[in-house]
Amino acid sequence: MKTKTQRFLGAILDIFFPNQCCACKRPIPMDETFCKECEEKLEYLPDLSWKLMFPQSINGKRPDYDYANAVFLYAGTAKQAILGFKDHFALPLADYAAERLSLKLDSDGIDDIDLVTCVPIHRSKKLRRGYDQAERFAKAMAEVLGKEHDGSILGHTKSRVAQHQRGMAERFESAEKTYFLREDKPDISGRHILICDDIFTTGATINKCASLLKQAGAEKVSAVTICLTDSLGLLSAENIQTNKKP
């Protein structure tokens, strides 16, 4: 319950720094992430086992991630929000997604994470944008889980073509060349690493990063993203529950 002073300060902040809905940019109260209309339309992933929604085979091999989950399907209002996440106004989406994923991790018995990291972007991109959205999300995950965040494990080589502009085969080929283990990385041997990214598409990126983390000695790699693209058609339309929070 908020005190009178907190409510008063919230009202003042609303006037001078209006908060915006992470999907439609409509003004909303300070402590909310979406307006009521968008919140009702959000495409939450169905309450199914992660194994039914995420690829269990990558290029004919068992994936290097041991667990994966996400909050939304990459569609409609949720897609609008994740696209806004590349812009400053939608940054609260990181905390919103982290809260929900911590509940999923908890109900799936993932309670032994040691360290949280993110899929890296090239530093020139971070400089251009002013922030790294996957890192923001990883920091929000670390905070909600009460774990350490370390963004110095993986590196990104510069590429002029964005991963979303590539075809399926090209994505795997490019992920192979794009990510590497940094020389100044911390010792992660025997640790359970949680890797975070904004969107899980084919799994090429997450799987390559998970494989590098294992190569560096990680015992287990779990992955969480804000959205999941159903590139393999594992989710049928009737499974998508709207307006149902996990």
Ligand SMILES: [Zn+2]
């Ligand atoms: Zn809205």
